[in-house]
Each structure stands twice: as C-alpha cells, then as structure tokens.
Amino acid sequence: DAGVTQSPTHLIKTRGQQVTLRCSPISGHKSVSWYQQVLGQGPQFIFQYYEKEERGRGNFPDRFSARQFPNYSSELNVNALLLGDSALYLCASSLYLTGGAADTQYFGPGTRLTVL
Amino acid sequence: AQTVTQSQPEMSVQEAETVTLSCTYDTSESDYYLFWYKQPPSRQMILVIRQEAYKQQNATENRFSVNFQKAAKSFSLKISDSQLGDAAMYFCAYRRRNAGNMLTFGGGTRLMVKP
Numbered sequence: 001d002a003g004v005t006q007s008p009t010h011l012i013k014t015r016g017q018q019v020t021l022r023c024s025p026i027s028g029h030k031s032v033s034w035y036q037q038v039l040g041q042g043p044q045f046i047f048q049y050y051e052k053e054e055r056g057r058g059n060f061p062d063r064f065s066a067r068q069f070p071n072y073s074s075e076l077n078v079n080a081l082l083l084g085d086s087a088l089y090l091c092a093s094s095l096y097l098t099g100g101a102a103d104t105q106y107f108g109p110g111t112r113l114t115v116l
Numbered sequence: 117a118q119t120v121t122q123s124q125p126e127m128s129v130q131e132a133e134t135v136t137l138s139c140t141y142d143t144s145e146s147d148y149y150l151f152w153y154k155q156p157p158s159r160q161m162i163l164v165i166r167q168e169a170y171k172q173q174n175a176t177e178n179r180f181s182v183n184f185q186k187a188a189k190s191f192s193l194k195i196s197d198s199q200l201g202d203a204a205m206y207f208c209a210y211r212r213r214n215a216g217n218m219l220t221f222g223g224g225t226r227l228m229v230k231p
Contacts, residue, residue, distance in 0.1 A: 031217060033217055033218070033219075035219075040224075041223055041224070042120075042207050042209075042221030042222050042223050042224050043161070043207070043219070043221050044221070045218045045219065045220070048216055048217055048218060055216055056216045056217075056218050058218070088159060090161060092161075092217075092219075094217050103217060104163060104166070105163075105217055105219065106163075107153075107160060107161035107162075108160070109158065109159050109160045110159045110160070112159075
C-alpha cells in the first residue's frame, strides 16, 4: 500500500503570496494532521481533521487554514506569506481520531516551502 | 501545556556500539503515550518505538529500547549495535490518550554514526 503522499515536494513563493499544499492519506485512514517544521526544530502541530471536520488547531494565525475532502485527502492553505513561514510542512494520517493505543500517525515526506 | 525537552542537540556513536538519547517531558496528565521518531535526510518521519504510560514494562523493538521513568518524567532511547543507517535526527514526542492525535515534539537530537 502507498504511504502518505504530499505535493509538491518543493515550493518557492514570495512574501504576500498564497500557497496550497496537498496531502493524500494512507488508504483507509480518516484522520489527517498538519505540522510545521522550521529548520533545526521539532515539528509543531497546526491542524487535525477527521471526517472532514476540524478537530484540533495549534497556535497558528488565521492565515493558516485547511480542509479535508470526501476522499479524506487534505489541503493546507497559507495566505499572506511571511518569511517566517519558510519551513517543511508535514502531513500525517491515522485511522481514527481517538488517540488510542492503535492510532499511530504515519508521516509523509513533507513539502519544503521557501518564502523569499 | 505539555512540553518535551531533548537536551542533547548532537550525539555521536561508533558503529556497533550503544548510544542513549535523552528526553524529558512535562505534563499534568496520568495517561498518555510517548514516542521516538527518526527523521533521516530524506525527511520522512518514521516511528521507532512507542510507550504507553500505563504500562510499567519498557518497550523494545529489535535494537531499540526505552527507559521510561514515569515519576521522573523521563523517556530515553537506547540504540544497541548502532548501524550507519541509524544516522538521523531523532525526535521524542508526547500525546495525550484519547484526546485526538496531536503530537508535541521535542527539539530533536542529531545522531551521527562513525564507521
């Protein structure tokens, strides 16, 4: 089975632009989470979606938004890009939302966003 | 809020030897999970090992084992018989039980393996 896939692999934008990142979860997984990983730091939680509804949000400004589609794929949108948004954006999928013992998260390879 | 701290930015180990990576965390919860993830240069975060806080027995996965000290809020990773392919960033992470899937990560430890 294919793992979590993300597109594009790399992206270069300029300040003030908008960007959309895409994620396809593992087949059968209904939950998708997004993380931002600034160079040299650990990932930080941005959003979690389950069954197309937002179920958790980290400490990020309203410029960040996301959605989940009926096929459980997801998009992360960032408006009015700032230099500080340059980071690796990771998507993770899991079967459920409960956070129980069996609910392991599997990560994609990430999208590297550079804001100039 | 929960915090995860990895006090070793970099560690080095000789091939075939053993290395221990440290992690401490802060939480007021009693029921949670702890994880070690490996991130090689390919960037893909890979789950190495998981520990459930209500289990006293330390988790093991082949050459990887943990030392979980709940009272001390400590969760170290031991890698035995280190291999060149173990070279990567290692992240310790925390997740509350039955409260969604939000992971809180530490800052990471870069492990270098010398041949």
